Amino acid sequence: MAEVVHMIDSEVFLAFSTYATIVILKMMLMSIMTSYYRLTKQVFANIEDTTLVKTTEDRKKLVRSDADVERVRRCHQNDLENIVPFVVIGLLYSLTGPDLSSALLHFRVFVGSRFIHTVTYVMALPQPSRGLSFGVGLCATVSMAYRVLTTSLFL
Amino acid sequence: MAEVVHMIDSEVFLAFSTYATIVILKMMLMSIMTSYYRLTKQVFANIEDTTLVKTTEDRKKLVRSDADVERVRRCHQNDLENIVPFVVIGLLYSLTGPDLSSALLHFRVFVGSRFIHTVTYVMALPQPSRGLSFGVGLCATVSMAYRVLTTSLFL
Amino acid sequence: MAEVVHMIDSEVFLAFSTYATIVILKMMLMSIMTSYYRLTKQVFANIEDTTLVKTTEDRKKLVRSDADVERVRRCHQNDLENIVPFVVIGLLYSLTGPDLSSALLHFRVFVGSRFIHTVTYVMALPQPSRGLSFGVGLCATVSMAYRVLTTSLFL
Numbered sequence: 001m002a003e004v005v006h007m008i009d010s011e012v013f014l015a016f017s018t019y020a021t022i023v024i025l026k027m028m029l030m031s032i033m034t035s036y037y038r039l040t041k042q043v044f045a046n047i048e049d050t051t052l053v054k055t056t057e058d059r060k061k062l063v064r065s066d067a068d069v070e071r072v073r074r075c076h077q078n079d080l081e082n083i084v085p086f087v088v089i090g091l092l093y094s095l096t097g098p099d100l101s102s103a104l105l106h107f108r109v110f111v112g113s114r115f116i117h118t119v120t121y122v123m124a125l126p127q128p129s130r131g132l133s134f135g136v137g138l139c140a141t142v143s144m145a146y147r148v149l150t151t152s153l154f155l
Numbered sequence: 156m157a158e159v160v161h162m163i164d165s166e167v168f169l170a171f172s173t174y175a176t177i178v179i180l181k182m183m184l185m186s187i188m189t190s191y192y193r194l195t196k197q198v199f200a201n202i203e204d205t206t207l208v209k210t211t212e213d214r215k216k217l218v219r220s221d222a223d224v225e226r227v228r229r230c231h232q233n234d235l236e237n238i239v240p241f242v243v244i245g246l247l248y249s250l251t252g253p254d255l256s257s258a259l260l261h262f263r264v265f266v267g268s269r270f271i272h273t274v275t276y277v278m279a280l281p282q283p284s285r286g287l288s289f290g291v292g293l294c295a296t297v298s299m300a301y302r303v304l305t306t307s308l309f310l
Numbered sequence: 311m312a313e314v315v316h317m318i319d320s321e322v323f324l325a326f327s328t329y330a331t332i333v334i335l336k337m338m339l340m341s342i343m344t345s346y347y348r349l350t351k352q353v354f355a356n357i358e359d360t361t362l363v364k365t366t367e368d369r370k371k372l373v374r375s376d377a378d379v380e381r382v383r384r385c386h387q388n389d390l391e392n393i394v395p396f397v398v399i400g401l402l403y404s405l406t407g408p409d410l411s412s413a414l415l416h417f418r419v420f421v422g423s424r425f426i427h428t429v430t431y432v433m434a435l436p437q438p439s440r441g442l443s444f445g446v447g448l449c450a451t452v453s454m455a456y457r458v459l460t461t462s463l464f465l
């Protein structure tokens with residue numbers, strides 16, 4: 001990480017910037033998808049959200065849990081747990097001056113694996129499709145972390 | 156993002172630094188608020204946290220769920236799901252060299268919307284107050300993401 | 311933050327890079343630990359994950375909740391809620407040009423406190439061990455946030 005100033009101007013950093021933005025936007029879509037499921041299936045977490053129905057009796061019944069909504073929320077949570085490490089380690093990795101081709105491979109594999117993960121999770125596709133897409137994304141992040149630690153260890 | 160080295164020294168980056176720190180501190184306050192509710196309402200998630208009450212019988216009863224605690228936790232979770240994207244995309248956005256006034260507008264609108272969101276969520280104010288504050292924050296982040304992708308797309 | 315360009319090349323930034331990567335890898339381990347508990351205890355969140363058992367009747371019974379799995383998930387959630395603020399504020403703090411010794415102290419205290427927190431949480435050690443480790447980590451992050459705001463306030 002000796003000449004990091006030059007690295008931050010590089011194509012690697014531009015690529016990181018692009019892929020990080022795309023995968024974060026994908027994660028934000030999960031919020032919209034949760035709201036969409038909540039509204040169409042009339043399943044709410046808060047009593048004040050049930051304003052479409054008038055009587056108080058009916059409104060209380062809409063504060064409930066639903067299998068599909070919970071599935072989308074677990075998928076969102078898994079995104080948080082995996083995309084946050086990618087963004088942090090990917091940023092530090094970009095500053096270690098890797099080859100552009102090697103960096104693009106990591107970014108593309110990770111972002112691709114998360115899109116596949118979301119499809120397999122939301123559509124409840126048979127395992128091991130979801131497990132594999134989760135594992136591939138994890139390996140991409142760990143591989144970048146390995147480079148960060150070997151290039152710039154300072155304890 | 157061609158002259159990013161100069162950008163990182165800029166007032167835009169100082170402004171990002173300030174607003175990101177403020178909104179992250181706000182998010183950390185939710186942890187404190189959860190602890191406060193758990194202690195005052197005697198609602199715990201773990202058996203080892205119930206050490207204020209002596210007998211084992213009584214202690215088990217304190218491991219339960221409570222509407223107010225769950226509300227604060229949902230608010231905290233919503234912060235995580237929205238503030239993390241803001242911080243990541245806001246950092247990349249600051250490096251694209253936007254106008255100071257335009258950057259300040261984005262940062263102020265987002266941070267303001269999250270404070271309003273927390274108040275409306277914790278106090279259970281009538282909708283659409285919470286929905287609107289959520290949406291405004293989302294738009295600020297998406298608008299910054301749009302600039303990042305149009306300025307520095309590198310797939 | 312006037313000469314941030316020189317700071318990003320510094321030993322402080324190398325140290326931040328190292329400790330941030332270590333603590334993020336630790337957080338990712340929680341995902342693996344959750345999967346391990348789910349598989350060994352046969353407790354699943356999704357019906358498609360129960361493919362080890364053949365009959366549909368048996369499979370439905372495996373979609374359930376378990377105290378140990380929930381404990382690991384709460385620990386993971388607490389990591390997300392605390393490590394994300396550390397990474398964001400730690401990055402901005404590194405760019406304010408602090409003394410190396412002072413920066414190392416902050417990073418080591420935080421990362422150490424999170425490892426202790428995980429051990430106390432997963433092993434359900436008596437309080438206040440977990441509360442203290444949580445509080446020490448929080449103080450390290452708040453102390454860095456204080457320096458960021460006093461060094462580079464730009465509202």
